[in-house]
Amino acid sequence: MVNQSGNILISLLLFSCLIANLIKPSEGAYYGYNQNLQDLVDNEDLIGGYEAGILSQKSLQEIGNLRDDNSAWEPEFPRLTEDSDWLKHDFLNNLGQVAGISSHKNDTLYIFHRGNHIWDHRTFDLNEHYKHIGNGPIPNDTVVVVDTKTGKVIKSWGANKFYLPHGISLDKEGNIWLTDVALQQVFRFKKDDLDKPDLILGQPFQPGHDFHHFCLPTDVAVASSGLVYISDGYCNRRILIVSPSGTVLDEIGIKDNLFIPHSLVLLEEENLICVADRENRRILCYTAGLDDRSRPGILTFNVNHPRLNRVFAVDHVGDVLFALSVPDDESQSEGVTLDLATERIIDTWKPASGFGQPHDITVSLDKKSLFVSDIDPKSPKIYKFNM
Numbered sequence: 022m023v024n025q026s027g028n029i030l031i032s033l034l035l036f037s038c039l040i041a042n043l044i045k046p047s048e049g050a051y052y053g054y055n056q057n058l059q060d061l062v063d064n065e066d067l068i069g070g071y072e073a074g075i076l077s078q079k080s081l082q083e084i085g086n087l088r089d090d091n092s093a094w095e096p097e098f099p100r101l102t103e104d105s106d107w108l109k110h111d112f113l114n115n116l117g118q119v120a121g122i123s124s125h126k127n128d129t130l131y132i133f134h135r136g137n138h139i140w141d142h143r144t145f146d147l148n149e150h151y152k153h154i155g156n157g158p159i160p161n162d163t164v165v166v167v168d169t170k171t172g173k174v175i176k177s178w179g180a181n182k183f184y185l186p187h188g189i190s191l192d193k194e195g196n197i198w199l200t201d202v203a204l205q206q207v208f209r210f211k212k213d214d215l216d217k218p219d220l221i222l223g224q225p226f227q228p229g230h231d232f233h234h235f236c237l238p239t240d241v242a243v244a245s246s247g248l249v250y251i252s253d254g255y256c257n258r259r260i261l262i263v264s265p266s267g268t269v270l271d272e273i274g275i276k277d278n279l280f281i282p283h284s285l286v287l288l289e290e291e292n293l294i295c296v297a298d299r300e301n302r303r304i305l306c307y308t309a310g311l312d313d314r315s316r317p318g319i320l321t322f323n324v325n326h327p328r329l330n331r332v333f334a335v336d337h338v339g340d341v342l343f344a345l346s347v348p349d350d351e352s353q354s355e356g357v358t359l360d361l362a363t364e365r366i367i368d369t370w371k372p373a374s375g376f377g378q379p380h381d382i383t384v385s386l387d388k389k390s391l392f393v394s395d396i397d398p399k400s401p402k403i404y405k406f407n408m
């Protein structure tokens with residue numbers, strides 16, 4: 022009996038793999054132009070199977086176990102080890118909750134922190150309005166730029182501008198993109214004019230669901246072409262695609278019921294925009310629309326490995342994703358290294374002390390280090406790992 026049901030299970034799994042291969046691209050590729058994307062992906066039956074039926078959590082678990090037993094498989098992936106010397110740097114003691122971090126050229130790390138403001142259950146009302154406008158903006162410099170080789174602060178700015186920092190990203194030109202969930206806005210600062218933003222999206226303190234408002238926007242990713250992606254957010258379920266001049270061109274992810282799209286990563290070479298769909302415990306990757314071979318917003322990968330808990334942030338090197346997996350007991354959080362093409366977990370990692378409340382992740386441009394920000398007041402604010 023046991024054997025027989027085992028055989029049935031394996032048959033089912035093989036069948037699942039077959040179906041999965043039919044509807045999922047392999048080898049990290051995206052659907053080719055000639056595969057008739059619309060027919061393939063807009064078929065609700067297939068999407069239904071893809072999402073819930075065929076690749077259920079259970080079968081994914083089984084597939085994962087089968088894969089993990091394959092001892093012939095040799096990893097060629099980056100392994101992370103904590104750089105504990107990093108924790109000695111003084112600047113770490115002068116940061117509030119570090120909401121966002123982003124790597125840039127010359128070993129610089131851009132930090133967006135909350136100074137003396139914190140986000141707790143009293144911060145927003147039931148209609149998603151920020152309740153403490155009267156207390157004014159954060160008096161501290163909220164953007165801090167650090168040389169990661171020396172641990173010295175190169176510059177800091179952004180005092181008396183922000184209320185509740187969330188995401189920070191840099192574009193190819195070095196312009197700085199920031200999201201503030203209290204202000205319900207997204208800002209671009211030219212790299213040589215940190216005084217005034219040269220682009221402001223959204224209405225101050227006004228949450229909303231149309232193309233002129235955000236609802237607690239979380240993160241930004243900018244393509245080399247200048248095309249902008251904004252995850253929106255705690256109380257919307259979408260990714261907005263915005264022209265370099267700030268015109269909203271499209272919204273994607275709508276029919277996938279995103280539940281706190283919390284962090285974005287662009288895989289330009291794959292034409293993919295991936296989102297940490299936080300409360301759904303998965304990473305979804307959509308066609309980014311960076312070439313004319315496919316329209317943007319076609320769901321191409323749905324990474325929901327059973328080991329993934331709430332996914333707070335994601336970054337990548339090639340087809341390898343690094344994600345923060347955060348259970349309800351946040352001290353049990355771990356970093357997870359995933360192979361996008363197979364959904365296989367390659368590695369898990371955490372600092373020697375464990376994480377407190379890890380929040381954001383960034384890979385250095387030389388791809389030799391990875392940083393994790395932590396918003397737990399009792400933890401170091403940023404961890405460094407070498408790879």
Ligand SMILES: *[C@@H]1O[C@H](CO)[C@@H](O)[C@H](O)[C@H]1NC(C)=O
Binds near residue numbers: 115160
């Ligand atoms: C922020 O500024 C306030 C007021 O100047 C100061 O008391 C506090 O220590 C600063 N906090 C941080 C995290 O820099």
Ligand SMILES: *[C@@H]1O[C@H](CO)[C@@H](O)[C@H](O)[C@H]1NC(C)=O
Binds near residue numbers: 127
């Ligand atoms: C990096 O360093 C080079 C050489 O010192 C300098 O010209 C360049 O502006 C720096 N880039 C950034 C983004 O700081």
